[in-house]
Amino acid sequence: MIFKKGFSYVFNENACKDCGGKCCTGESGNIFINEDEIIHLQTHFGLEKKEFRKKYLRKVDYKMSLKEVEFEDGFACIFFNQKERNCGIYPLRPYQCRTFPFWEYFKTHKEELQKECIGICYLS
Numbered sequence: 001m002i003f004k005k006g007f008s009y010v011f012n013e014n015a016c017k018d019c020g021g022k023c024c025t026g027e028s029g030n031i032f033i034n035e036d037e038i039i040h041l042q043t044h045f046g047l048e049k050k051e052f053r054k055k056y057l058r059k060v061d062y063k064m065s066l067k068e069v070e071f072e073d074g075f076a077c078i079f080f081n082q083k084e085r086n087c088g089i090y091p092l093r094p095y096q097c098r099t100f101p102f103w104e105y106f107k108t109h110k111e112e113l114q115k116e117c118i119g120i121c122y123l124s
């Protein structure tokens with residue numbers, strides 16, 4: 001169980017294996033990634049910067065996001081392992097993914113988070 005100061009819920013990471021990756025699939029969205037994270041991933045895949053960006057990234061204003069692919073009735077992150085239904089780059093996933101579900105946004109969007117993540121348990 002993971003607790004984080006300032007949040008009114010805890011997160012049970014064991015729930016992920018029963019979930020099927022809801023936070024990596026569904027409606028289209030941005031999965032932002034920073035320069036250091038890009039370098040780690042392109043090194044991991046043994047690709048040149050240009051090739052990696054073309055294959056896996058899209059530009060959103062001044063930031064970079066992971067691409068999505070069509071999946072079931074919606075979309076999945078390009079690194080979502082569709083067979084195993086989990087993250088295919090788990091140790092190298094971006095900060096945005098590593099900090100889920102403890103996002104400032106969810107402090108005020110309780111229903112949305114409850115709908116999305118079965119690992120959440122509200123305190124009291």
Ligand code: SF4
Binds near residue numbers: 024
């Ligand atoms: S939605 Fe929650 S339970 Fe499901 S994979 Fe993501 S973090 Fe784990």
Ligand code: SF4
Binds near residue numbers: 023066078080087094
């Ligand atoms: S990088 Fe991994 S954890 Fe993040 S959205 Fe893609 S599949 Fe999910």
